Amino acid sequence: MTTLGGCRLKNIWVSVSGALAQQKSVETIANNVANANTPGFKKDQLVFKEYLTALDKGVEDIDLPNKEWKPKDFYKTHGAQNSYVKVDGSFTNFQQGQLTPTSNPLDLALRGKGFFEVLTPNGIRYTRRGIFTISNQGEMVTDQGYPVLNKMDWATIQEKVAENIPNPAERKISLGAGNITVNMQGEIFQQGKKVGDLSVVEFKDMHTLKKEGNSLFINVEQANIAPDVKTVVNQGFVEESNVNAVLEMSALIKANRQFESIQKAMKAYDSITGKAVNDIARF
Numbered sequence: 001m002t003t004l005g006g007c008r009l010k011n012i013w014v015s016v017s018g019a020l021a022q023q024k025s026v027e028t029i030a031n032n033v034a035n036a037n038t039p040g041f042k043k044d045q046l047v048f049k050e051y052l053t054a055l056d057k058g059v060e061d062i063d064l065p066n067k068e069w070k071p072k073d074f075y076k077t078h079g080a081q082n083s084y085v086k087v088d089g090s091f092t093n094f095q096q097g098q099l100t101p102t103s104n105p106l107d108l109a110l111r112g113k114g115f116f117e118v119l120t121p122n123g124i125r126y127t128r129r130g131i132f133t134i135s136n137q138g139e140m141v142t143d144q145g146y147p148v149l150n151k152m153d154w155a156t157i158q159e160k161v162a163e164n165i166p167n168p169a170e171r172k173i174s175l176g177a178g179n180i181t182v183n184m185q186g187e188i189f190q191q192g193k194k195v196g197d198l199s200v201v202e203f204k205d206m207h208t209l210k211k212e213g214n215s216l217f218i219n220v221e222q223a224n225i226a227p228d229v230k231t232v233v234n235q236g237f238v239e240e241s242n243v244n245a246v247l248e249m250s251a252l253i254k255a256n257r258q259f260e261s262i263q264k265a266m267k268a269y270d271s272i273t274g275k276a277v278n279d280i281a282r283f
Contacts, residue, residue: 114231
């Protein structure tokens with residue numbers, strides 16, 4: 001009895017692994033949908049990994065034998081209970097979002113692969129959310145209150161000349177009174193005088209960036225910073241989320257249905273287990 005039930009209990013973990021992976025998929029897509037209207041948001045996607053016994057054992061090893069069947073033969077899984085599916089990782093889709101005009105001079109949108117460099121309590125972070133304002137201290141800050149930083153010579157960073165690297169707090173952008181103009185290179189002017197130079201950073205491999213919250217990114221390796229920047233700054237615009245709400249909602253419905261199908265499979269395995277223990281064991 002224990003052998004029969006144990007075999008079926010092993011089988012149920014195949015569907016359990018699928019349910020856990022599909023649940024993560026539902027959560028990821030739901031988060032994308034929730035941020036469809038969040039400026040600068042980049043959607044996340046999952047990568048799945050599955051293992052099938054047939055790939056290792058070969059088809060001939062799991063073919064059903066041509067013989068007279070006995071009740072105990074129905075509990076041989078030929079290794080299928082070792083199959084599984086899991087989330088192998090996630091990645092952020094950095095596709096360009098649509099630029100929407102706002103006529104606000106402190107709304108800045110990036111067209112290209114670059115990121116604004118900002119200073120948070122946890123250190124330097126990078127963002128595409130260019131909704132800026134002026135703090136009570138006259139500093140240019142994000143809508144979350146993080147100071148926006150001036151450009152620095154990244155070639156100096158690459159050469160690791162530590163004494164030439166300024167403290168990030170020394171690179172805050174101070175603004176005075178008067179109209180603000182920002183050109184496509186990120187230079188900031190007030191009353192015809194240059195008062196700042198936005199730090200727009202590009203990376204050699206954007207997929208090594210780690211997302212923090214819904215609008216900030218962490219760069220772990222300084223060597224990942226690209227020396228040349230081709231991104232342009234658009235004043236009076238905001239970059240919208242790159243989430244297609246219609247497609248994501250369709251994907252969410254599909255993921256929920258797949259999750260429900262897996263739950264039905266789990267219930268079927270549970271029912272079979274009950275019959276194995278209560279009925280077939282009587283033979």
